[in-house]
Amino acid sequence: MTTRPDTTPAADPDSRIDADVAVVGGGAAGLSAATFVARYGLETTVLDGGKAAITQCAHVENYLGFPAGIAPDRLLELGRTQVETEGGQVVDERVTAVRPADSDGSEPDAFAVETTSGELIADRVVVAAAYDGEVLDPLADAVADTHADAEASDDADGSPPEPFVPTDGGRTEVPGLYVAGWMSDETVHQVAVSVGHGAQVGLALARDDMSERYWPAVGERYVDWVVHDGRYGGDGWDAHVDEWFEREMLPADGDLDQALVERAREDLKAEFLGRCVTPEERSRRDRRGQRRLLDALDDDVIGAYVAETDIDPTEPTGGRSEESTAGPAGARPEGDR
Numbered sequence: 001m002t003t004r005p006d007t008t009p010a011a012d013p014d015s016r017i018d019a020d021v022a023v024v025g026g027g028a029a030g031l032s033a034a035t036f037v038a039r040y041g042l043e044t045t046v047l048d049g050g051k052a053a054i055t056q057c058a059h060v061e062n063y064l065g066f067p068a069g070i071a072p073d074r075l076l077e078l079g080r081t082q083v084e085t086e087g088g089q090v091v092d093e094r095v096t097a098v099r100p101a102d103s104d105g106s107e108p109d110a111f112a113v114e115t116t117s118g119e120l121i122a123d124r125v126v127v128a129a130a131y132d133g134e135v136l137d138p139l140a141d142a143v144a145d146t147h148a149d150a151e152a153s154d155d156a157d158g159s160p161p162e163p164f165v166p167t168d169g170g171r172t173e174v175p176g177l178y179v180a181g182w183m184s185d186e187t188v189h190q191v192a193v194s195v196g197h198g199a200q201v202g203l204a205l206a207r208d209d210m211s212e213r214y215w216p217a218v219g220e221r222y223v224d225w226v227v228h229d230g231r232y233g234g235d236g237w238d239a240h241v242d243e244w245f246e247r248e249m250l251p252a253d254g255d256l257d258q259a260l261v262e263r264a265r266e267d268l269k270a271e272f273l274g275r276c277v278t279p280e281e282r283s284r285r286d287r288r289g290q291r292r293l294l295d296a297l298d299d300d301v302i303g304a305y306v307a308e309t310d311i312d313p314t315e316p317t318g319g320r321s322e323e324s325t326a327g328p329a330g331a332r333p334e335g336d337r
Contacts, residue, residue: 003222003264003271008329010043010124019045021111021205022122024095026198027052028182028191029198031090033126033170036202038088042209045122046083047115049094051131052076053182054191063192075191078296085292093117098125099138099175111176120319123176124209126201128194130182133164136210143172143179170201171208178205214264215256217249221268225275228282231270241269275281 009017023034026048038044054060054072061069080090093115101121113120127136136143144166163256165172166185172179180201181187181194203224211219245265250256277285294302305311 003214004041004212005209005269008042016121017110017123018120019043019122021045021124021126022047022111022120024098024113024125024135025049025052025081025126025132025181026076026080026090027130027181027194028054028075028079028186029194029201030126030128031076031083032195032198033087033128033180033202033205034083034088034090034198035079035180036199036224037205038083040087040202040206040209040222042124042206044083044088045120046080046088046090047093047095047113047120048080048090049129049132050092051094051129053130053159053189054194057191060188060191062160062194072191078293081292081296094114095129095132095135097138098127098135109275123289124178124205125176126170126180126205127165128180128201130164133183136144139174139177142174145178169204170197171204208334210294214260214267217251217270218264221249226277227275229276229278231276233276238269241265243274261329291319 006021009015012021020042021034021044023030023036023037023044026046030046030048030052034044034046052072053074058071058074059069060066060072060075063070063075083090095113095115097114099112099114101112111122111125113122113125129135148250164185165179167184167186168188170178170180170184178201180198182189183199187193187197203222206224207219209219210222213219242265245268249264249268250261261266
């Protein structure tokens with residue numbers, strides 16, 4: 001049991017849905033949104049047309065966690081790898097249009113995502129492609145899109161106009177259609193902001209899905225994190241959760257199916273308990289995370305660092321010799337200055 005979906009439209013062999021979520025754009029915002037929805041449990045496809053705004057940057061120097069910066073292409077490659085690690089897929093395919101799958105519906109129950117080689121039917125769509133704003137032409141009136149004036153109002157550096165699409169947490173006026181990153185009027189043109197907005201959009205989409213399966217109060221409780229073992233559970237915990245659930249989760253009118261109420265209660269408990277991580281598992285995940293980062297580094301950089309820091313590769317913790325640790329705290333190898 002969990003609040004995350006155990007079955008989705010794309011997993012139904014009788015459904016016309018190819019992907020639960022199609023993300024248009026493989027830049028910082030799109031990959032961030034895709035990571036969140038894939039982790040939530042929706043079948044996610046990123047359609048990367050190769051025109052990410054971040055590639056206009058020579059070197060990303062203000063992204064938290066990279067003290068000396070990181071090349072834009074390397075950052076995107078790490079993002080693609082993370083999406084795929086979480087079960088999503090990234091396809092090198094340019095999208096030409098997003099339209100209602102049913103031509104007569106202004107509020108579609110599915111979207112047709114047209115590409116240069118075919119069509120993909122998605123239950124929900126996240127558009128994160130500032131340089132391909134024309135993909136929203138079929139839905140321009142509904143989303144109050146302003147990109148039609150882009151050619152006349154481009155900035156001197158060729159940037160699209162701002163704001164692009166009015167959004168509320170990434171949600172547009174069209175149910176099931178979201179906009180992330182620079183295309184939204186909620187952001188500015190900075191990669192860290194776009195990544196954060198992509199995460200916000202992915203979280204909003206997951207919460208919308210949960211709200212549909214339960215009710216909004218439950219959906220708004222969804223978060224994506226893990227906690228130290230013992231944070232939940234123990235003596236009296238079930239009774240405490242029951243009291244909280246009755247007080248915070250149930251609508252005032254009480255107009256809910258009782259079976260749904262009990263399922264939500266138990267699923268939330270299972271979700272809370274499932275977030276707990278033992279010290280051993282924390283250590284395993286930390287080590288795995290470090291190794292995955294190493295995969296993204298050039299071999300010659302790793303080799304030079306090992307040589308400069310006198311690391312013994314036979315030590316399981318990457319131990320250094322006494323000479324290499326004798327310097328002042330915080331000293332860095334000469335080649336890293």
